[in-house]
Amino acid sequence: MEYQWQFDVVWAQFPKLWDGLQLTIMLAVVGFILSASFALVVVLARISSSRFLSLLAIGYINFFRGTPFIVQLLWLYYTLPVVTGLLLSSISTALIGITLNLGAFIAETYRAGIASIDKGQSEAAAALGMTHAQIMARIVLPQAIVRVIPPLASYWITIFKDTSLFSLIAVAELTYQSRLVAVDTFRPLETYTLIALLYFAVTYPQARLVDYIFDRYRVRS
């Protein structure tokens, strides 16, 4: 028997998907800003002269890079309220999860960027009498940031797609909404085909933009 594709019933549900897409974009944007900022704190701890801070950062990075993101999300979703006594919304849990997960990866990217700055730069700044904090803020980080823009742009694409995992903890983003639509319409094939195309339509231009950024900020030696 030939399958009869019927997209019209799914199209009729498009407002729901549209809501989901908006939430997906919001989560990606906020999640990205949070993880990129948090990673800065982590990397400063990681390279600080304090052994305690440094070990703490290393432990955190290794743990969150060494466990699956889904497991982290589920763990936060069920454990966080019990441990902290706070009732967190799914969206807050999702944002905490992505910040902790991606923060670990981005922190390592920052560290590589910082390490790539010639030692002579901080020596010259130190010789002028700058403090460690001044050297970081004025000399090393401004140069390192330019170098981490391309990998950071890749993480943006990653986070955009990873928001789909939030559907597992009942965040009403695009994937979650599409499951509702699929169940409502009894048309999973059409729904998921449409969703896949929707993700691609949004992600592909951004991926091209990332390619452009890679080209633009390639380190010229």
Add this chain to the structure above:
Amino acid sequence: MPEPIVKVTNLQKCFGSLKVLHDINFQVFKGEVVVVIGPSGSGKSTLLRCLNRLEEPSGGSILINGEEITSKSARLSFLRRDIGMVFQQFNLFPHMTVLKNVMEGPRTVLKLSSDECESRALSLLKKVGLEDKANNKPATLSGGQQQRVAIARALAMKPQIMLFDEATSSLDPELVDEVLAVMRSLAEEGITMVVVTHEMGFAERVADRVVFMDGGYIVEQGKPSDLFYSPREERTRKFLKQLQRQEPESPANSQVG
């Protein structure tokens, strides 16, 4: 005898099990130009880098203006304000213009006003002959020009002493002279300088005192005329002789000052 600006006593430096400085005793007086020469790996750059603690000494004492800089309580960033340094690789800040490079020290470290920093920077750039490059990025400059900017950047802090770590060693031969000329004019102004270099002509013409190092020891030091033309130590003689073979225009050979 006045108090020396730099007084190094029994300085030692080890990299792991390798001892690169053995009980160095060394002084620099105000207005003096001391040139440190010696074969590669003799410890001369390490000695220089210990003076502002870019290298951590393993033992001994370093007094700068009577203040012990090797002590744990020494405020390094504070002490380094008075010690200018010029590096072999220039190490200009590539994300800033030439002008901003020179302004950076007075602005960030001394917290002087923007106007004051700018006028100080511009007059120093003029001094090294690069005021027309003020708004260029360092990457657009030749090596010699970059090194002159680096000298201006160090001078902008009005240091009491300037350290030159092989400032011309990575330059193309035709660019060496413009940098040496700037260094020479600083020496003539009476700025206290410690210069590590392979430029024997500069050592002979500009130095008040030449220090010869080998194998982590100060082998011999004295006036350039004495050290180059009547060295007391066999190792100094050997080193100068090797130079003669490599570059026929080294002072010990050419006899013209």
